[in-house]
Amino acid sequence: MNARNAPQPVAITGLGMITPAGADTAATWREVCRGTATAAVDPALADLPVSLSCRVRAPLERPVMRRKGVKNLDPVTRFALNAADEALDDSGLDPIGWQPDRVAVVTGTGAGGSHTVTRGHEVLAAEGPRAVSPYHLPASLINMTSAFLSLYFTARGPSFTVSTACASGADALGLAQDLLAADRCDIALVCGAEAGITPISVASFAQIKALSAESDPRLASRPFDRDRNGFVIAEGACVLVLERPRDAAARGARIRALLLGHASTNDAHHATAPHPDGLGAETALRQAIHRAGLTAADITHVNAHGTSTPANDRIEACLLTQVLPHHPVVTSSKGALGHALGAAGTIEAALTVLALEEHRVPPTAGTRDLDPECGIDLVLGTPRAHPGNYAVSNSFGFGGHNSVVVLAAP
Template sequence: MTAPVAITGLGLVTPAGGDADATWSAVCRGVSTAAPDPALTGLPVDFSCRVPHSADELDQRIGRASWRMSRNAKLAVLAARDAVRDAGLDPRSWDGDRVAVVIGCGLGAVATHEEQARRLEELGADMVSALTIPQLIPNMAAGEVSIDLKAHGPSLAPASACASGASAIAVARDLLVSGQCDVAVAGGTEAATSRTAVTGFWRLGALSRRVDAVTSASRPFAADRDGFVMGEGAGVLVLEREEHAAARGARSRARLVGCGSTSDAHHPTAPDPGTTGAESALRTALAQAGLAAQDVDHVNAHGTSTPLNDAGEAALIARVLPHRPSVTAPKGVLGHSLGAAGAVEAALTVLTVEHRTVPPIANLQAPAPEFDIDCVTKRSRRQDIRVAVSHSFGFGGHNVVLALTRAP
């Protein structure tokens, strides 16, 4: 059993809004944020879930340093600022040597790559931005957050595809438990809704092709699901050892009590149909927390709305958690934000536990007949949740499960 850590702050920037309150409200309404995307005009899939802030709006919120940042770094900085503020911490007065930053990212600044490659071909080498590499590399969101917060502890950037944000939270927990920091600012970010990335996912057959019904395209666990909708965003949590949080009189919004990380070692993009790796991650998270499977009240599912993922995950839940805990899947509302998804959904799981409310799965009337799971549909459900798990799975066979409990 591993010592739990306190979650004392959270920040969200998502297609549903620029803060946690707006995101929570939208997810509880269960209405998709998908819309036609002018940047994707002419592609076979031309819709997405974008953060509703223009480049100018983001720059105004970031301030002077915004000129050097890619969009994914900007989203991370804003979410991290909100999380730190929510935790009641002030970077101007904390011991920055004891603050770690762990921000996962799946693809990095794909739009920067596209634009600078175009400039190279059309305008020549002298017109390629000197910021190309600093913006492009996927660790730079973590770097910019550490700079912005004056955090001098470990700064890491896990890249485990769509599990990156959850991986970051698991790594941050380990840094705290091992004593390498007192505060960890951890989460994920992604802004990869570019023509190249969208086309690549379309070629893989991973995207929904419902171009005539975009707001109902993402339908996790539905019988007629056909793929995910590209999204973007950032989610960040502030984690502290419980004694550290208590010593400064901080409120704990929830507790992170276990983390399980495994690999399928099966296929680059397809999940293991037996879900043995995912099951191991779930059981490991519960074992670390000293919990049994029947203790789980709620599952925040990875729920991508793809045929293979949802089938495997539904089978996993039914097999390991046969007492039918409630299941939600936020990607029906927010789309799939790739490397940010695990952190965004961890933050939403905190809010679910805190508010005793399970948001509905958008666009789902009932799960596919072969899925024996209790999906929350149509409207939010009031539920007294003591233990919840959040699933994150990624290309490459990455499996991460986070176990959370109500704060004492």
Template structure:
């Protein structure tokens, strides 16, 4: 049944991205395909153990965020509002005319408005309760990103927040697909957003040994490379518009790709370290293939979680080798270019995977030079993007707590001779 359209397929009709690679989908895709990393020294972290980050360049909320008072929102909500506006425009939808009761919003975030929380907590400690902003809770609470999106878009269907650590954005997309399949909405605006490049978050990750301590900033994030030593903290948002494929076809909507399957699982292993055998991730992969009505030998490409940490990359590579064998699909990790955007990562990388399927082009893994001597062989794209046939692609997302989500994407329409 390779490539066949099914009644359960979901159309991705809109994509919006705000990432360290650029503000907008076109800018982000071009930078990711170039393989040029974005990590640099961050003045805001200059006094901390790790001083590198991947920030969104030139983001001015006064110019980017819809509405008259963007300063009321935390940075993570500003990113989400900006990405959502691009996604809705890309889908050729008008919130002024759609059936607002049939539009859902699902947004994932690992930390919510943590920047606002840190600043207001410092103000509380320094000057007392009198000077704490009354906007603290509306800006900080993690569900407020989804809530503000619903307000801005006049979406009165289900409004949900997902929190599965670094898998949050991917979990939001899976949840949105379930809402569409269940008939609870006709349009879902879904994705993830995070802005965790803060002194406290950076210190916490550094204390855990999760961040790269390399001083050559552009080369710090090195997914699957023998010399990897941790990720680079990033920020951003990815928002997609999802519709049932038949509904999108009825309104002649442009479709980037189809969300054809999804899977989720738990490692039940350890709070912050992945299962070294990758049993949980394998369950997630198998469920994504089952719901996509596909077999492992049909997979052409995989967007790996690929964090650049020693434990994750080793476990993920072993799992992919075990499932797909020596003739493995092409594999890439965007985190070599854009760093790790936490709860936004899964949504950003889902969007990149949809674009990979749309353009039939696998972006390279930046900063990769060589595998560990005992690393399981996988077909890692590096050096330059690779053009090849990609009918089915998977995107992996994993998070603290042992949470795994895998999304399966097919081309927007069956290739010639299929179906």
């Protein structure tokens, strides 16, 4: 890749999130660093083969939540709005003062308005078509989270939805970097959001043996553990504010980290299983590092996809040891937060930003006995000091989607 085609680094100037660990970024980071699982028995799933989930329990109390019409939106969009409100505050940007035509919104989500779809089918079956809510379509369509972020924050630039399963949030970051490089916007609100804890979703994941069969919530999600047996489904949202570094510096913004590079590939192998040799994921990791202008030896930290499923963790660990043989420090936040599907990529990218910022890597909750086949330097027990400046965050999804982002300290 020549210098002309290399992507330009972009500044991350704002973070906002709402997760099973808390109502905002600080609360989530604090709980992830404690290394405790947020999984719990979910009464709504009592009649299903798997009854554990990681739900958002904190109230959504940001000012935007008081705006007209928000109560009619699906939880996936309410999560996104709440996170975006915090991210904008963190960035120091005020929509009243920006050029709305130069602000883009890119959202990654796997399913969109899952709760609205579920409720709509229930009403249709029980009461007939005239009882279906007129808010059903605006709340359920997969593009509407981006649309409502644009609406409530007056962002009139490009507004896209990326849906590549569990790689969606990371791919949204990559698309936003490209939009900034192409001068199609000056600011990008990048959101990953998911509210997919519904009976049909959980039943479907259970049917393909993707979910943990553990009854103890503390041990259900245990990435790279010898006895791992599946993930715990989660929900939440995270928003990162992206700008060109020169624009951020000109307005005196704090640059929390830099997004240096991104790569996306597809296994073209199987609908739900990763390639057994991790070929697509390996290509994405190598390409992302190259596009960031780095070498493999520069990477000192990996926020792994680390779902706690037997095949994914083994394959990911093998590709990490192959591409990064110097054994950078690895963690998986899914031990604490569960798997937030399309939102996971942005949540984990934000946690990687915080790891670079605070020079410490959180432990992998739930994991007690590292699988000897996973020859990685996994952080366990307590956070570990990390003086490095470059990190990668991996996201892999059903359909063979692989997405890797490379982040750096400013």
